[in-house]
Amino acid sequence: MISQTKKPSLLVNSFVFIERSLLHSLRNVDALIMAIMLPIMLMLMFTYVFGGAIDPSGQYVNYVVPGIILLCAGFGSSSTAFDVSTDMTNGIIDRFRTMPIQSMNVITGHVVASLARNLLATSIVIIVALLVGFRPSATIFEWFSAIGVIALFILTITWLFAAIGLVASTPAAASGYGFIILFLPYLSSAFVPTSTMPKWLQGVAENQPITPIIETIRSLLVGGEVANHIWWAIGWCLLILILSIMWAAWTFKRKAGSR
Structure with a gap:
């Protein structure tokens, strides 16, 4: 039994809440299945329905998979906003x-x-992509580098969704706000090169955070010049991550302290 006069260590405290959230994830199988199936369905649709029109060479799957990977991360992380908002509104924080x-x-x-x-x-999603024709040319080092960028992106967008969940008035509102962010990959180089877009849209697509992240993953996995993409990708992720953590901490302190 935990002493009422002494707080457990930060490490033990963190593991308790991580275990709690993992158990909730295991119990919410439907959300996990949807987070996996929706990106897979989009990949199959873009590969087999639109792929032939976009790239008749049949290599479109190699182009689109990096964008699908980020979509997968976005869909999966968006549930964090709902979960955090639920905790903030159902009274459990008062108990804690x-x-x-x-x-x-x-x-x-x-x-x-x-x-x-x-x-x-x-x-x-990557395994399914390999089954439908994705053929990466990455070395072991490039695979680890791509996985590192993907993990950093997931961590970043999850903290952003957590902050959104804290400021939202209801879980439904948190889901709505988070859904807006999920449109960003569609305004990037995820599905088509930015050069094919109207001039006024190219500036938006080329200078938003998602494009350099996708271009970094694409270059690492299927070849190409990483150039400055990786530094922009890491820079954007770190900036958003730091701001999101600060926003979440400030909002939690303000909301939890006022209860």
């Missing part, structure tokens, strides 16, 4: 504040569980 634990770690638990869940989902 009466216990000798650091209740802010409930957010960390959601983030770490989402990272693990989405890395698994991403692995499944």
